[in-house]
Amino acid sequence: MIDFQSDYIAGAHPQIIKQLSETNLECLPGYGTDAYCSAAKEKIKAACGCPEAEVEFLTGGTQTNAIVISTMLQDYEGVLAAKSGHISTHEAGAIEYSGHKVLELSQAGGKISAAVLKDYLSDYFADENYEHMVFPGMVYVSHPTEYGTLYSKAELEAIAGVCQDYKIPLFLDGARLGYGLMSAASDMTLADIARICDVFYIGGTKVGALCGEAVVFTKGNQPRHFMTAVKKRGALLAKGRLLGIQFDTLFTHDLYFEISRHAIGLAEELKAIFTERGYSFYLESFTNQQFIILENAQMKRLKQDVSFSFWEKLDDNHTVVRFATSWSTTAEDLEALKRIL
Amino acid sequence: MIDFQSDYIAGAHPQIIKQLSETNLECLPGYGTDAYCSAAKEKIKAACGCPEAEVEFLTGGTQTNAIVISTMLQDYEGVLAAKSGHISTHEAGAIEYSGHKVLELSQAGGKISAAVLKDYLSDYFADENYEHMVFPGMVYVSHPTEYGTLYSKAELEAIAGVCQDYKIPLFLDGARLGYGLMSAASDMTLADIARICDVFYIGGTKVGALCGEAVVFTKGNQPRHFMTAVKKRGALLAKGRLLGIQFDTLFTHDLYFEISRHAIGLAEELKAIFTERGYSFYLESFTNQQFIILENAQMKRLKQDVSFSFWEKLDDNHTVVRFATSWSTTAEDLEALKRIL
Amino acid sequence: MIDFQSDYIAGAHPQIIKQLSETNLECLPGYGTDAYCSAAKEKIKAACGCPEAEVEFLTGGTQTNAIVISTMLQDYEGVLAAKSGHISTHEAGAIEYSGHKVLELSQAGGKISAAVLKDYLSDYFADENYEHMVFPGMVYVSHPTEYGTLYSKAELEAIAGVCQDYKIPLFLDGARLGYGLMSAASDMTLADIARICDVFYIGGTKVGALCGEAVVFTKGNQPRHFMTAVKKRGALLAKGRLLGIQFDTLFTHDLYFEISRHAIGLAEELKAIFTERGYSFYLESFTNQQFIILENAQMKRLKQDVSFSFWEKLDDNHTVVRFATSWSTTAEDLEALKRIL
Amino acid sequence: MIDFQSDYIAGAHPQIIKQLSETNLECLPGYGTDAYCSAAKEKIKAACGCPEAEVEFLTGGTQTNAIVISTMLQDYEGVLAAKSGHISTHEAGAIEYSGHKVLELSQAGGKISAAVLKDYLSDYFADENYEHMVFPGMVYVSHPTEYGTLYSKAELEAIAGVCQDYKIPLFLDGARLGYGLMSAASDMTLADIARICDVFYIGGTKVGALCGEAVVFTKGNQPRHFMTAVKKRGALLAKGRLLGIQFDTLFTHDLYFEISRHAIGLAEELKAIFTERGYSFYLESFTNQQFIILENAQMKRLKQDVSFSFWEKLDDNHTVVRFATSWSTTAEDLEALKRIL
Known part of the structure; x- marks a missing residue:
């Protein structure tokens, strides 16, 4: 059985396991x-080109x-997001x-646009009953x-511009940020993300860590007493080292980017294999997740040898499935996949 | 200035004021x-034909x-509602x-349909990741x-049928229930509502009371220790008599229905006046709220003499406004309105 | 049956009923x-000597x-209060x-002291794990x-001083404020309360209104978009007039103070009656609530003719009960009570 | 610097690191x-002697x-706990x-008693205003x-008996359960805990894991759709293997008990060292945490060579500190500690 089920099917990158092992007996504060x-924080700040x-x-x-959303919003506020x-x-x-509340915006390919956002905001404040x-x-x-899918730098900057006009922060969920940055289709660096967004996170769980996400507040806007708010939400680890050591490893010698590039390379190959075999894609993706349309019987057959994930029903006879590297x-x-298809 | 701003512009029906006044010095438990x-509860149960x-x-x-939604839902559940x-x-x-969470369903004229609901539910449980x-x-x-707008009995029964198939309760918000029941377009009685729904409320605030809504649990399904849950939400009045006396009055000699019928009769006249004058309606309503499309300059002019409410922007030159009786x-x-139009 | 059960056994002061009745048909915004x-707000601000x-x-x-507590606290904060x-x-x-969280402080006669408060705060910040x-x-x-019981001006000022040292607001629950201000034992005016506290409320429900409390933010510290926060908590009345008219009446010609004085006068008489008859008091109260210790059999007997409320079990044979004017x-x-005792 | 700061200063037991390493490249569902x-669940059920x-x-x-408390409580309920x-x-x-709400009970040495609990509950339901x-x-x-400190079997059974009388569940926080079970002063086995309590957890974080706690519902009482409730609270790990592998290791060949016994043995030695040197204990503990009273200057001196934690101020000159094995x-x-004292 070959496994493209998700990007969290294996443990951690071996370098992380090695580092957890080597530091294991050190006595550290909690x-x-x-x-x-x-150290990890310093390396991430450097990688973001954002010392502050x-x-x-x-x-x-x-x-x-x-946690990010609930600590940054005011009581009377909600968060705008794509319906998807x-x-x-x-x-x-x-x-x-x-x-x-999550206030849903229409989307295309998972993305919202500055135009849709601006319309929402101007309509909202034009409503006599907005309070x-x-x-x-x-x-x-x-x-x-x-x-x-990916935002282009221009698209993200346009969204950030609307946010600034309305004085609301822009938060970027980077659960798979590495796979975005290393995509051939990306025109943004980590420093661009840090510059454009008010807060974002660098996903670890799906990019080689056992667990862990690094939140970056870029504008001196970390909520006060954040640690207490984290504890209040049951999210403070006693052994914080588990996260620190992993991110320290990921941001040493650019490991985070290297392993992301590896996955993207293989995703491009996977895409090529499916394309050659005449499969249709639900949409064009340049990252590590590929969405393929399968006829239901075909899907059933394939499932015997390959693990992938259900995405959504397309129609009565077809299903969208996801292959992740x-x-x-x-x-x-990939060789094994080729043989099976 | 004539006022069609809303159905809560005046105080209470004079009969309610009279009753509040006459009972004012009685010493009553809180x-x-x-x-x-x-007494009010008994009268409402009788009016609902639902002794249980x-x-x-x-x-x-x-x-x-x-309160109804949060006390009836399980922790892991949300409530389905029209996007509007x-x-x-x-x-x-x-x-x-x-x-x-409020899980939004597509709507037409403010109504959801059994078909849309069924699709949502069957898709939900078909999703491998529904948990x-x-x-x-x-x-x-x-x-x-x-x-x-109004649901027909058949429409509401179809929705209730889907709810029963999926074992989830149907809750009807009757903030303006009287105006619905007394509409010529309605084919449901209060007893029908009680029979079809698992829980609903009879709106007082918009139908002649100073404040107050009467929640009716129809299937032995009132949440345990409801009074404590109400108190926990800051909603328990020390002088509960304020609500009891009002609903006792509204459900004595069918006052609730009588005043609803009065408003509906005048709404029909108002509709006729606008129709005669050649105005367009945003949609056809048979209840006490009428949605009229005004050209923006016309709206501005009209506002000098009549009070009505902004509903939504239709396009750059037109606005939907609401007139309520x-x-x-x-x-x-209405005579005054005729003169002005 | 004579009724000393609580201070909310009757409806509203007749002047309020009169005013609700006379304004009833006026069309007002919601x-x-x-x-x-x-108007009521202006009168209250004047009565508080606090134009801002x-x-x-x-x-x-x-x-x-x-609402006051949850809109004024930060996410990571709780509120300090007497255990009682x-x-x-x-x-x-x-x-x-x-x-x-409600952080409980020890109390005496329902009151906290500046000393207890200061100890709590200094211990808290001295704890290495306070976060x-x-x-x-x-x-x-x-x-x-x-x-x-009542705080003296010096006691309340001392508490306020500690609050200022630690930069946290002082909130005074004045559900029965009128009965406090009109007590012979009080050395504070409404203006003193407004000056000393950061926020407080003037209770209406227990001082002659059908319902209603007037919150006063004294230091330009009303939470932003308070109305939306109120609505979010289900507490915004469509017919806000119900509250406005009542408080406008209560603060016209000092009605609020006059009716409070009336109740206090009768409470003093009630106290005298019980004292003469040799009853013991649980503690000395100078306001409209009197706490009397009854032998259980005596309590049972008395209950046949007088309504009062259970407060707490004192021991196996005695109970503390409350009489309220x-x-x-x-x-x-009071005459009737005298005859019965 | 020798470190007795806490029981979470090191990483994980080497056997856990080894197992994480060896299984690292296996592809597993999330x-x-x-x-x-x-496997870990089965081993824990066996260790608890509780197949159901x-x-x-x-x-x-x-x-x-x-999570345990909020998913098991009804809306109108709170949880009773020692003030400490x-x-x-x-x-x-x-x-x-x-x-x-956490409803606080008086305690002695961190323990509540069946008597205090029973009094609270009977007083509560005797109060006319309990709703x-x-x-x-x-x-x-x-x-x-x-x-x-530890509950004896008789004490815990008595508490459980009161819980059963009032039909409320007994929840045991076993963050350090291993150190309790392996104490010479303990007369309970894991099976006793499982039999007596309705729900409890076996702490991993403080007993050799990098992170992780194993919740055991013993009476067929796991809340429905628990996984969804966990996700809703942001607590569901994508790589659940991180917890499974650790607990599988801890419950293979009794590792959990063995490492607990090791810590308890050293705690007894530590206790002996302090006793010999004439130090006073805040209370007598038979587990891995020892609470010692230090004169403040002495504490300052000791801190230069040994790491331990502040517990609470005893008086102006003395502090209670905690040493943990x-x-x-x-x-x-321990040898090093001896040399320093």
């Missing part, structure tokens, strides 16, 4: 106050979204659990999106 | 345990929606404040809807 | 934007406590429902307290 | 559905407390964040407690 956390950034580590994506955004659909109501509605208090985008995908996996 | 509350119903009084519509539903749009995030999403745990409809609207108001 | 609300105050009307005490405080004990968890604990973000006092108590009530 | 999670138990893995202690309980003091308001208060809906105990403490650490 709750993220250890030297590995500090504040960096915090959390465990997973949904947790990170809920992760926070709108696949987080079991985590944002609402914090008492805030009876949830204030739009933040914009959430995922990059890559849930469909593997990651740091752990190998050239052999 | 928190809804007085004899007027009990449980009735509770709350103060306003948003409060009632939030009051809870989706105009309650400042009150449902989300209780930790639950990562918010469970649909209740269906919310407003009747009349926010657009003044109520128990307090008079024939003279 | 949600607290009407002229009566404005911001005044908002809410429906009941628990609701007011929950209303928010600590009798609000069904309304503060916790908003996500905030793992709930930050003390506000101080709540009730005046009169739940035991009918209010604007609606009459000299005849 | 979200706790992998074979290691299943349901086991779930979470990341840390505060998270576990908040972890949930009462050191979780930054995590329980309140879920909308529930205005938070219902006691669960009892929380920590074992060992925050002071390192764990699986990672060595005989050499």
Whole structure:
């Protein structure tokens, strides 16, 4: 069985396991106050070209979204997101659990546009009854999106421009940020992301860590007493080293970028294999997630040898499925796939 | 200035003021345990033809929606509603404040359909990842809807049928229920509503009371220790008599229906006046709210003499506005309107 | 049956009923934007000697406590209160429902002291792990307290001084404020309260209104978009006039103070009656609530003719009960009580 | 510098690191559905002698407390705990964040008693106004407690008996459960805990894991759709294997008990060293946490060579400090301590 189910099927990049092992017996202070956390933060700030950034580590994506959003919003505000955004659909109501509404925007290929955003905001404030509605208090985008698509620098800057006009922060969910930055279709660097966004996170769980996301507040805007807010939400690890050591490793010798590039390279090959075999794609993705349309019987057959994930029903006879590559995908996996198709 | 701004521009029906005045010095126990509350509950149960119903009084519509929904949902559930539903749009995030998501359904004229609902539910449970999403745990409809439209008995029964198939309750927001039941276009009685829905409320605030909504649980399904949950949400009145006396009055000699009928009669006249004058309607409403399309300059002119409310921008030159009648609207108001138009 | 059960057994002061009746057919805008609300706010600001105050009307005490506390606290903060405080004990968890902890302080006769408060705060910040604990973000006092006792001006100023040292606001729950201000034992005016506290409320429900509390923010510190936060908590009345008219009446010709004085006068008489008859008091109260110790058999006997409320079990044979006077108590009530005792 | 700061100063037990390393490249399904999670659950059920138990893995202690409590309580309920309980003091308001109150009970040495509990419950239900208060809906105990003390089997059974009388579940926080079970002063086995409690957790973070707690529902009482509730609270790990592999290792060849016994043995030695040197203990602990009273100057001196933690100020000249042993403490650490004292 070859496995393209997701980008979190394997453990951690071996370099991380090695580092966890080598530092294992060191006695370190708890709750993220250890030297590995500090070093990792410095390396991330350097990689972002943003010395004034504040960096915090959390465990997973949904947790990170809920904490960033609920600590940055005012009581009367909600967060704007694509109708297909992760926070709108696949987080079991985590944002609402914090008492805030997700205000849904129409999307194309998982992306919102500055135009749609601007219309929403100007209509909102033009409404005589706007005080009876949830204030739009933040914009959430995922990059890559849930469909593997990417914002261009111009698109993201346009969205950021609207946010600035309305004085609301732009938050970028980078659960798969490495795979976005290393895509051939990307025209943005990590420093661009840091410059354009008010807050974003660098996903670890899906890019080689056992767990962990690094939140970067770029504008001196980290909520006060953030650690207490994290604890209040049950998200503070006693052994914060688990996150610090992993991110320290990922941001040493550009490991984060290297393993992302590896996955992207293999995703391009996978795309080529499916294209050659005449398969249709649900949309064109330049990142590590590829969405392929399968006839249902074909899907059933394929499932016997390959692991991939259900995405959505297209029609009664066809299904959209997702193939994902990651740091752990190998050239052999692709060879085996070729033989099966 | 004649006023069609809303159905809550005046105080209470004079009969209510009279009754509040006459009972004013009686010493009564607090928190809804007085004899007027009990009498009102019995009268409402009788009017519903539902002796097994449980009735509770709350103060306003948003409060009632939030309390009913948050006490009936399980932790992992959200509530399904039309994208245009009051809870989706105009309650400042009150449902989300209780930790639950509003799951939006497409609508037509403010109404959802059994077909749209069924599709949502079957797609939801067909999704392999449904446990990562918010469970649909209740269906919310407003009747009349926010657009003044009505469900037919067949439509509501079809929706209830889907709810029963999926074992989730159907909740009807009756903030303007009287105006729905007394509409010529309605084919449902209060007893029909009670039979078809699992829980609903009879709006007082917009139908002649100073404040107050009567929640009716029809299937032995009132949440346990409901009074404590109401108190926890800051919604328990010390002088529960204020609600009991009002509903006792409204359900004595059919006052609730009589004043609703009065408003509907005048709404029909108002509709006729606008039709005669050649105005366009945004949609056809048979209840006390009429949605008229005005050219913007015309709207500005009209505003000098008549009070009505902004509904939504139609295009750059036209606006949808709402004219509402109520128990307090008079024939003279319509005469005056005729003169102005 | 004579009734000393509580100070909310009757409806509203007749002057309020009269005013509700006389204004009943006026067409007014909703949600607290009407002229009566404005007038009432101005009169309250004048009575407080605090022209810069911001005044908002809410429906009941628990609701007011929950809204003021949850909109003024930061995410990581809780509210300090006496262990016997209303928010600590009798609000069904309304503060916790908003996500905030009530941090309990020891009390005497329902009162906290500046010394106890200061110790708590200095110990808190001296703790090396304070970031793992709930930050003390506000101080709540009730005046009169739940035991009918009063803070002296010096005591309240001392508490306010500690609050200022630690930069946290002082919130005074004035559900029975009138009965406190008119007590012979009080050395504070309404203007003193406004000067000393950062926010407080003037109780209406227990001082002659059908419902309603007037929140006064005294230091330009009303939370932004307060109306939206109120709506989000289900507490915004469509017919805000109900509150505006009542408070306008209460603050016209000093009615609020006059009816409070009436109740206090009768409470002093009631106290004298019990004292003469040799009854013991649980503590000495100078306000409208008197706490009397009854032998259990005696309590049972008395209950046949008089209505009063259970307070707490003192020991196996004795119970503390509460007798309350209010604007609606009459000299005849006391005569009848005398005959019975 | 020798380190007795806490029981989470080192990484994981080497056997865990080895197992994480060896399984690292295996492709496994996510979200706790992998074979290691299943195996770990079976081993834990066997160790508990409770084949009908349901086991779930979470990341840390505060998270576990908040999730267990908030998913098991009804809306109108709170949780009873010692005033010194972890949930009462050191979780930054995590329980309140879920909308529930912690109802504090008096304690001795960190323990509550059946008698205190029974009094609370009988007083609560005897109060005529109990519906205005938070219902006691669960009892929380920590074992060992925050002071390192232990419940005897008879004490825990008595508490459980009261819980059964009032039909509320007993929840045991076992963040340091291993150190409790292996104490010479303990007369309970893991099977006893499972039999007596309705739900409890086996702490991993403080007993040799990098992170992780295993919740055990012992009476067929796991909340429905628990995984969705966990996700909603941001606590669902994509790579659930991280927890499964760790607990699988801890419950293979009794590693969990063995490393606990090691720590307890060294704690006894540490206790002996301090006793010999004439130090006073704040209370007698038979587990891995020892609370020693230091004169402040002495504390300052000691801090130069040894790491330990501040517990609480005893008086102006003395401080209570905590020394903790764990699986990672060595005989050499104790030798070094001896030399310093």
